[in-house]
Amino acid sequence: MDYMDSGMRYTPKPDKDWDTSVQFLPASDTKKLEKKKGPGRIGAVVGVVVFAAVLSLMTGLLVWHFHYRKDVREKRMYTGSMRITNQVFEQAYENSNSTEFKALAKQVAEQLKTIYSKTPQLAKYYVGSTVEAFSEGVVAYYLSEFKVPVGQAAAVDSAMASMDKLVDKAQRTAHRPGNALVFEDVVSSGVSSVFISCFTIYFYDYTQHTRANHIGTITSPGFPNTPYPPNTYIQWQLRADPGYVIKLDFDTFNLEEDCKNDFVKLYDSLVAIESRAMEEICGYYSPSDPLSFLSSRNVMLVTLVTSEKGNYPGIRAHVSQVQKGGAGMKCGGKIIGPQGAFMSPNFPNYYPPNTECEWKIEVPAGKWISVIFSKFLLFEPGQNGKDCTKDYVAVNSKKLCGEKVGQVAETVSSNVATIRFVSDRSFVDRGFNATFKAIDSLDPCPKMFQCKNQLCMDLKLKCDGWNDCGDMSDELNCKCNESDLQCKNGLCKPMFWQCDGVNDCGDNTDELNCGCKADQFLCLNSACVLKKKRCDGRDDCGDGSDELDCGRTTSTPCNDVTYKCKNQMCINKQNPECDGTTDCADGSDEENCDCGQRLLRFKGSRIVGGQEAEQGEFPWQVSLHVKAYGHVCGASVISRRWLVTAAHCVQDDGKIKFSQPRTWEAHLGVHTQRMPGKAVVKLGLKQVIPHPYYNAYTYDNDIALMELASDVAFSDYIQPICLPAAQHVFPSGTTVSITGWGATREGGSAASVLQKAQVRIINGTVCNRLMSNQITSRMLCAGILSGGVDACQGDSGGPLSSLASPASEGGRSFLAGVVSWGDGCARRNKPGIYSTVTKFRGWIKEKTGV
Ligand SMILES: *[C@@H]1O[C@H](CO)[C@@H](O)[C@H](O)[C@H]1NC(C)=O
Ligand SMILES: *[C@@H]1O[C@H](CO)[C@@H](O)[C@H](O)[C@H]1NC(C)=O
Ligand SMILES: *[C@@H]1O[C@H](CO)[C@@H](O)[C@H](O)[C@H]1NC(C)=O
Ligand SMILES: *[C@@H]1O[C@H](CO)[C@@H](O)[C@H](O)[C@H]1NC(C)=O
Ligand SMILES: [Ca+2]
Ligand SMILES: [Ca+2]
Numbered sequence: 037m038d039y040m041d042s043g044m045r046y047t048p049k050p051d052k053d054w055d056t057s058v059q060f061l062p063a064s065d066t067k068k069l070e071k072k073k074g075p076g077r078i079g080a081v082v083g084v085v086v087f088a089a090v091l092s093l094m095t096g097l098l099v100w101h102f103h104y105r106k107d108v109r110e111k112r113m114y115t116g117s118m119r120i121t122n123q124v125f126e127q128a129y130e131n132s133n134s135t136e137f138k139a140l141a142k143q144v145a146e147q148l149k150t151i152y153s154k155t156p157q158l159a160k161y162y163v164g165s166t167v168e169a170f171s172e173g174v175v176a177y178y179l180s181e182f183k184v185p186v187g188q189a190a191a192v193d194s195a196m197a198s199m200d201k202l203v204d205k206a207q208r209t210a211h212r213p214g215n216a217l218v219f220e221d222v223v224s225s226g227v228s229s230v231f232i233s234c235f236t237i238y239f240y241d242y243t244q245h246t247r248a249n250h251i252g253t254i255t256s257p258g259f260p261n262t263p264y265p266p267n268t269y270i271q272w273q274l275r276a277d278p279g280y281v282i283k284l285d286f287d288t289f290n291l292e293e294d295c296k297n298d299f300v301k302l303y304d305s306l307v308a309i310e311s312r313a314m315e316e317i318c319g320y321y322s323p324s325d326p327l328s329f330l331s332s333r334n335v336m337l338v339t340l341v342t343s344e345k346g347n348y349p350g351i352r353a354h355v356s357q358v359q360k361g362g363a364g365m366k367c368g369g370k371i372i373g374p375q376g377a378f379m380s381p382n383f384p385n386y387y388p389p390n391t392e393c394e395w396k397i398e399v400p401a402g403k404w405i406s407v408i409f410s411k412f413l414l415f416e417p418g419q420n421g422k423d424c425t426k427d428y429v430a431v432n433s434k435k436l437c438g439e440k441v442g443q444v445a446e447t448v449s450s451n452v453a454t455i456r457f458v459s460d461r462s463f464v465d466r467g468f469n470a471t472f473k474a475i476d477s478l479d480p481c482p483k484m485f486q487c488k489n490q491l492c493m494d495l496k497l498k499c500d501g502w503n504d505c506g507d508m509s510d511e512l513n514c515k516c517n518e519s520d521l522q523c524k525n526g527l528c529k530p531m532f533w534q535c536d537g538v539n540d541c542g543d544n545t546d547e548l549n550c551g552c553k554a555d556q557f558l559c560l561n562s563a564c565v566l567k568k569k570r571c572d573g574r575d576d577c578g579d580g581s582d583e584l585d586c587g588r589t590t591s592t593p594c595n596d597v598t599y600k601c602k603n604q605m606c607i608n609k610q611n612p613e614c615d616g617t618t619d620c621a622d623g624s625d626e627e628n629c630d631c632g633q634r635l636l637r638f639k640g641s642r643i644v645g646g647q648e649a650e651q652g653e654f655p656w657q658v659s660l661h662v663k664a665y666g667h668v669c670g671a672s673v674i675s676r677r678w679l680v681t682a683a684h685c686v687q688d689d690g691k692i693k694f695s696q697p698r699t700w701e702a703h704l705g706v707h708t709q710r711m712p713g714k715a716v717v718k719l720g721l722k723q724v725i726p727h728p729y730y731n732a733y734t735y736d737n738d739i740a741l742m743e744l745a746s747d748v749a750f751s752d753y754i755q756p757i758c759l760p761a762a763q764h765v766f767p768s769g770t771t772v773s774i775t776g777w778g779a780t781r782e783g784g785s786a787a788s789v790l791q792k793a794q795v796r797i798i799n800g801t802v803c804n805r806l807m808s809n810q811i812t813s814r815m816l817c818a819g820i821l822s823g824g825v826d827a828c829q830g831d832s833g834g835p836l837s838s839l840a841s842p843a844s845e846g847g848r849s850f851l852a853g854v855v856s857w858g859d860g861c862a863r864r865n866k867p868g869i870y871s872t873v874t875k876f877r878g879w880i881k882e883k884t885g886v
């Protein structure tokens with residue numbers, strides 16, 4: 037069959053114009069339906085029924101086909117594009133029904149036929165070609181089909197892989213008619229077998245031409261009411277006006293985690309040519325981690341492929357056009373001066389493919405140049421970190437590529453430098469942000485320490501136990517301060533990592549002499565018993581802790597360390613509450629467990645040192661505002677009605693009656709201060725209950741309860757945190773999170789976006805020693821884990837959240853502590869002090885019923 041005679045495209049003559057229809061694409065059928073508007077559900081249902089019928093029919097046919105036919109040939113399809121250099125684009129080429137389109141498409145197909153007929157590996161198997169679309173340039177997008185005997189497939193693939201050479205050869209040698217089209221920039225790639233094999237899939241195709249000042253929207257089918265359908269291939273062919281590029285901004289991206297199943301793939305093309313793929317994306321992206329892309333020309337193809345199960349809400353993206361080289365895309369130029377900054381186009385969003393920028397930097401004569409990349413993300417599949425043959429940045433002749441953690445410094449030993457950024461035709465990333473400054477060649481880091489990797493660090497950060505340089509060079513050859521721990525291997529570590537069960541030195545020096553001998557077990561009451569006495573059915577510790585977690589959960593005599601079920605029976609499992617396993621005979625350990633879970637999904641940020649939380653990541657975080665003052669303290673949601681905060685937040689202070697409910701307004705669901713949003717709920721208070729034994733001098737019992745004036749409705753952004761049982765153990769060495777806007781009661785908020793930091797629980801004995809015996813059993817110490825600058829994330833009253841097991845495994849967060857003192861911040865070399873929530877579990881229950 038000659039496709040040219042059958043209407044140019046694989047488009048069927050639609051028997052009925054269901055705007056809501058769904059088409060499938062079986063092996064023997066290459067139809068597809070082009071539509072303008074979104075599909076409906078009726079079509080999908082019809083499609084499923086038809087699909088089932090066709091599938092069973094086809095299974096029969098295929099069995100027959102493969103078992104009883106001898107000359108088995110398989111169908112292979114190749115998609116590609118090329119530029120026609122001797123044609124001028126006409127508007128009519130956008131419409132595949134126009135006579136202009138048909139005439140040019142016919143000519144392209146005929147020339148393709150000629151090219152294939154001159155190639156022995158292809159001529160015999162060629163079936164036909166069809167032109168899918170044209171875009172400015174003039175670029176033709178085509179699809180060619182071959183019927184290849186099994187066994188010849190590799191030869192055809194390799195011939196097609198050098199399609200550009202075939203075209204060149206044909207154009208050089210042939211006796212060509214004067215009006216022949218001249219092709220350039222020819223690329224071709226095989227069409228994934230998924231689309232032409234015996235699998236039947238639903239197929240949707242949309243086209244959209246964006247105009248000036250117009251923002252179009254694309255959504256996955258069913259969005260936002262239903263999950264996207266299974267076994268579907270959807271493509272959106274996007275066009276913009278000449279001289280413009282497509283800007284695609286996802287405001288929702290929520291797919292399955294594994295790209296093997298469901299994914300979105302973007303192309304810098306109108307058809308799915310592998311060498312024009314821009315990015316393949318799956319999983320979840322928070323709205324605060326936006327995905328925004330630019331094409332290199334006025335076309336883009338967005339595809340969504342879904343597998344047979346595990347369907348998520350889907351995607352929504354906005355499509356607009358921006359002038360090529362316009363705002364945000366400008367790059368390169370000359371920068372003269374002692375310092376300056378530059379970044380990749382569209383930073384911090386994805387740079388466009390096929391882009392080159394060149395900066396000429398000049399600092400005062402006699403100086404050298406230090407270039408510091410604060411972010412460097414140029415990841416590309418198949419890119420070798422050494423050769424940098426794809427996307428790269430070159431500082432003079434030194435090429436950098438790939439994804440770099442932390443800062444990267446490059447020193448240029450001259451007062452002029454050329455920086456080039458190149459992105460090739462495929463795969464893009466978020467790019468880089470860089471600053472440069474003039475340096476003195478004799479003293480490149482004045483009054484600072486120079487790391488091996490050329491970064492400059494504050495002298496205070498040398499030998500302080502944190503790897504600030506990123507290459508450890510600030511922590512080698514140290515003579516430790518006497519307040520620090522001297523590891524045997526020469527490293528210095530903050531004293532508070534001693535005896536916390538984590539090997540910080542690397543040679544375990546910090547964990548020696550920590551109470552028990554190697555063959556001993558450390559009881560919860562700090563006694564040591566022989567390891568072989570553990571789980572032998574007898575209480576050797578004295579508090580029963582050697583008989584906890586001994587495999588099978590059984591009931592056991594009640595004591596201080598055992599969990600008590602509602603029926604007053606005790607069990608020998610540590611932290612059994614809300615862990616997803618019913619341990620109590622009456623099931624009470626799994627009651628009231630609607631807490632501590634994030635409804636949204638979060639992925640670990642690739643950007644190291646980024647300390648902003650994502651929206652909805654800590655939905656129990658509350659911002660307590662004093663009317664007229666703004667944010668002054670943090671708190672945690674523990675139920676629809678109750679919050680937990682610090683007692684020192686609610687002490688009267690001269691003019692302001694912090695103890696009075698009417699002074700306060702609780703803001704729930706806040707991500708950015710002073711930015712109202714749909715997620716934010718503001719409520720007054722009905723009562724404030726500080727702990728009766730709160731001691732304003734020692735900060736002992738620094739905890740308070742707040743009753744909201746009315747119940748709050750939970751949402752993706754407002755959820756309660758789980759309260760730990762009185763016997764819950766948060767061992768020293770456990771990594772937990774603190775969050776807040778960095779405010780003290782006296783000052784306003786320091787950060788506008790909620791900040792997070794990881795801290796580690798410090799051994800209480802060690803902490804008490806470091807803090808000159810100020811630590812009571814109602815206090816918990818934790819120290820900041822990340823290096824770099826001082827982090828001040830916690831707000832007084834805010835949560836110390838402990839995730840019981842990874843969130844992806846359904847792990848819940850427990851409120852381990854309430855930020856109490858130690859500046860309300862976690863400073864490096866200074867532990868933060870938290871109220872131990874387990875000690876107040878009975879009191880909270882008594883006052884709130886929670
Ligand atoms: C092309 O023509 C068919 C039938 O005449 C019509 O249904 C279809 O909408 C047209 N397509 C375009 C892109 O104009
Ligand atoms: C780039 O980095 C500089 C310095 O690190 C910073 O001030 C600036 O805000 C960054 N720009 C963007 C867009 O992130
Ligand atoms: C050593 O510790 C003392 C006391 O904590 C501190 O004041 C001093 O700055 C530290 N010195 C260094 C080099 O870190
Ligand atoms: C805490 O450190 C002390 C020694 O300073 C040690 O005896 C004790 O066992 C440690 N506690 C834990 C829980 O590791
Ligand atoms: Ca350091
Ligand atoms: Ca340690």
